[in-house]
Amino acid sequence: MENQKSVWAVTLILSVVAGYCDTVTFVSAGSIFSAHVTGNFIVFAYQTIKGSDVQAWIKLVTFPVFIISVILGGVIAKRAFNHYKILLLEGLLLLLSGIISEAAVRTPGLIWETYLVVMMVVFAMGLQNAFGKLYAKETFGPTTMMTGNVTQASLDLGGAIFSKFKDAVTIQSLKKQSITIGGFLIGCFAGALMAKSFGLTVLILPGVGIIVCYFSTGKHVSASANS
Numbered sequence: 001m002e003n004q005k006s007v008w009a010v011t012l013i014l015s016v017v018a019g020y021c022d023t024v025t026f027v028s029a030g031s032i033f034s035a036h037v038t039g040n041f042i043v044f045a046y047q048t049i050k051g052s053d054v055q056a057w058i059k060l061v062t063f064p065v066f067i068i069s070v071i072l073g074g075v076i077a078k079r080a081f082n083h084y085k086i087l088l089l090e091g092l093l094l095l096l097s098g099i100i101s102e103a104a105v106r107t108p109g110l111i112w113e114t115y116l117v118v119m120m121v122v123f124a125m126g127l128q129n130a131f132g133k134l135y136a137k138e139t140f141g142p143t144t145m146m147t148g149n150v151t152q153a154s155l156d157l158g159g160a161i162f163s164k165f166k167d168a169v170t171i172q173s174l175k176k177q178s179i180t181i182g183g184f185l186i187g188c189f190a191g192a193l194m195a196k197s198f199g200l201t202v203l204i205l206p207g208v209g210i211i212v213c214y215f216s217t218g219k220h221v222s223a224s225a226n227s
Helices: 002-028 039-050 058-079 085-105 111-134 147-162 168-218
Strands: none
Touching: 002 085, 002 111, 002 168, 039 058, 058 085, 058 111, 085 111, 085 168, 111 168, 147 168
């Protein structure tokens, strides 16, 4: 039961953080996705043919940054006794990105600082993706990309309807998907509101949230626990 509560909390926190960060960078950093990096290909193509953004190529940089981050996450997973160290690094990166953004506000005109912050957030989201892929039992599903979760939730909803809501397994699965999707949506709304008012500085908040998650939930979890 305690482990189930831990998975519930980690799933909700990571989903909120992913939705939050993805929206913050999109709103405050030239429509760049930090979690759904493949979406940047679409924005890049659109802005290129429209000819409205001479710096659209920056969006393509997110892809190799994301790949390097996932690779690093795999290395950490092999060497770290506690696999939650991946999330600790993510939290520290997000916290640092918010601090750098705050410093940039006091020194206007430095565009490179904005892109540095964005790439740090992309790197952080890559670590979160690696964590979810390597330790699938730690969450109810992917916390950064919702397409698969929405698909599963749709299947569960259909199964629940046809079983007249008597299939306990299907209902339980639907509840789990609702936590992930709902958390991501909450993060998106919060990120949009905060970014509109305060810019990239608000990345400090998810950084603190992930660090708190580590010390409250994952600090004492060893890699052997899920082996």
